[in-house]
Amino acid sequence: MIPFSLPLIDEDVITEVNDCLTNTGWLTSGPKVVALEQELRVRYGLPAVCVNSWTSGAMLMLRWFGVGPGNEVIVPAYTYAATALCALNIGARVVMVDVQDDFTMDPVALAQAITPHTKAVIPVDLGGWPCDYDALHAVLESEEVRRRFVPTHVRQEQLGRPLLLVDAAHSIGATYGGRANVHGGDVAVFSFHSVKNVTTGEGGAVVLNLPKPFDLEEEYRFLKHFSLNGQTKSAFEKNQVGGWRYDIVAQGLKVNMPDICAAIGLAQLRKYESELLPERKRLFERYQEAFGKCDWAILPPGKDAVRESSYHLFLLRIAGYGEQERDALIRKMAKAGIGTNVHYIPMPMLTLFKELGYRIEDYPNAFRLYENEISLPIYNGLKDDQVDFVCENLISFI
Ligand SMILES: *Cc1c(COP(=O)(O)O)cnc(C)c1O
Numbered sequence: 001m002i003p004f005s006l007p008l009i010d011e012d013v014i015t016e017v018n019d020c021l022t023n024t025g026w027l028t029s030g031p032k033v034v035a036l037e038q039e040l041r042v043r044y045g046l047p048a049v050c051v052n053s054w055t056s057g058a059m060l061m062l063r064w065f066g067v068g069p070g071n072e073v074i075v076p077a078y079t080y081a082a083t084a085l086c087a088l089n090i091g092a093r094v095v096m097v098d099v100q101d102d103f104t105m106d107p108v109a110l111a112q113a114i115t116p117h118t119k120a121v122i123p124v125d126l127g128g129w130p131c132d133y134d135a136l137h138a139v140l141e142s143e144e145v146r147r148r149f150v151p152t153h154v155r156q157e158q159l160g161r162p163l164l165l166v167d168a169a170h171s172i173g174a175t176y177g178g179r180a181n182v183h184g185g186d187v188a189v190f191s192f193h194s195v196k197n198v199t200t201g202e203g204g205a206v207v208l209n210l211p212k213p214f215d216l217e218e219e220y221r222f223l224k225h226f227s228l229n230g231q232t233k234s235a236f237e238k239n240q241v242g243g244w245r246y247d248i249v250a251q252g253l254k255v256n257m258p259d260i261c262a263a264i265g266l267a268q269l270r271k272y273e274s275e276l277l278p279e280r281k282r283l284f285e286r287y288q289e290a291f292g293k294c295d296w297a298i299l300p301p302g303k304d305a306v307r308e309s310s311y312h313l314f315l316l317r318i319a320g321y322g323e324q325e326r327d328a329l330i331r332k333m334a335k336a337g338i339g340t341n342v343h344y345i346p347m348p349m350l351t352l353f354k355e356l357g358y359r360i361e362d363y364p365n366a367f368r369l370y371e372n373e374i375s376l377p378i379y380n381g382l383k384d385d386q387v388d389f390v391c392e393n394l395i396s397f398i
Contacts, residue, residue: 066153133184
């Protein structure tokens with residue numbers, strides 16, 4: 001049996017979690033969260049706020065930007081539903097746009113979808129492959145968009161255009177123009193869900209890359225409170241002798257990350273660039289090489305002159321296949337003991353979004369990518385002979 005995905009639970013993770021249980025004795029936000037945020041800050045030179053999921057981190061940042069009912073948030077049709085739900089959950093309207101052949105948001109479609117109600121755009125680094133940040137930025141920075149932007153919140157006035165919030169749920173470690181992908185938007189949100197490249201069980205992090213006049217340290221301090229019910233002290237700080245008094249300074253959310261979760265991520269992140277990411281890349285390239293000789297294989301992008309993926313998913317497409325053939329292939333792979341997946345069923349094909357009036361016919365490229373896509377196992381701990389077994393089976397079935 002080769003499962004589609006498995007979280008990495010090794011000696012380092014066990015040691016770090018044990019430290020939490022037996023030494024610090026602290027379970028919710030405390031020293032491990034501080035250490036995890038510090039790990040991120042050292043990497044990127046930017047402040048990062050740990051939260052309890054990507055979804056809650058994105059909701060937090062939309063609320064921070066004053067987005068709510070009557071506003072529009074633009075997302076790609078081809079993504080996991082959370083990209084849209086974070087906006088729906090705060091009462092905003094979701095506007096979907098189609099994607100390009102590399103699975104990422106089409107900047108031309110974005111330009112056409114922007115209205116005076118648009119407050120935020122959430123492109124997705126799908127499978128770990130960075131979006132075309134320069135093109136997306138150019139759209140948002142255009143004079144036309146700036147002129148039509150109607151600020152209804154002090155932070156919207158400061159930015160003067162819609163917020164570029166990158167869904168980096170898949171893409172920790174990806175690069176764009178030789179720099180970490182977190183420099184691509186105003187805000188990048190990572191997911192540390194159990195199936196992602198780095199996990200805390202459940203969790204996420206918001207990395208702040210806001211342009212001037214924002215003061216990143218001030219916004220970081222505010223978001224630490226804002227992610228904790230707007231409370232000025234964490235339980236850890238209140239628990240220090242004499243530290244009882246606190247204030248509630250804003251109507252925040254309760255989305256802080258527990259230390260017990262941060263400990264798992266800390267052990268993984270410390271060796272992410274040195275061990276875990278190179279190993280993923282190696283597996284990705286092993287797949288690329290095996291399918292490179294097959295004329296029916298449409299390979300996912302991994303690296304070009306500008307971008308490098310975090311190799312989160314191996315999104316193989318089979319030329320000429322439709323939904324039926326692809327689904328049959330998945331069943332055959334399952335019979336052979338191989339777990340596969342599809343990333344993604346475009347949102348307009350899901351019941352909730354159909355009921356809200358979205359139609360897949362409006363997103364032809366999303367459907368074209370979906371109908372012949374099959375995601376293959378790729379994770380730390382997967383062995384070379386398992387990759388070979390996956391390839392041999394898949395090639396023989398086709
Ligand atoms: C996993 C995922 C999310 C949601 O992450 P959570 O941490 O589970 O909230 C959002 N967007 C994409 C593209 C994802 O794959």
